[in-house]
Amino acid sequence: xxxxxxxxxxxxxxxxxxxxxxxxxxxxxxxxxxxxxxxxxxxxxxxxxxxxxxxxxxxxxxxxxxxxxxxxxxxxxxxxxxxxxxxxx
Numbered sequence: 819x820x821x822x823x824x825x826x827x828x829x830x831x832x833x834x835x836x837x838x839x840x841x842x843x844x845x846x847x848x849x850x851x852x853x854x855x856x857x858x859x860x861x862x863x864x865x866x867x868x869x870x871x872x873x874x875x876x877x878x879x880x881x882x883x884x885x886x887x888x889x890x891x892x893x894x895x896x897x898x899x900x901x902x903x904x905x906x907x
């Protein structure tokens with residue numbers, strides 16, 4: 819199965835990505851800075867730069883993947899508005 823993990827550089831994103839790889843899934847891991855995705859390179863892992871507030875950057879990556887998993891965390895001190903893909907990039 820093809821999976822895409824948003825916020826793949828955070829603790830939850832790393833854990834989800836690691837589990838998916840162990841189960842044999844192909845994973846596209848999206849983070850603002852893909853270098854922060856602290857997992858070894860693998861044939862089933864693709865690390866990609868993307869910004870959840872920019873619908874075009876996410877849509878370009880998830881096109882064709884069967885499952886999208888969000889590992890976005892929150893920061894009570896900061897308001898973040900996610901991109902609304904339905905309204906178009």
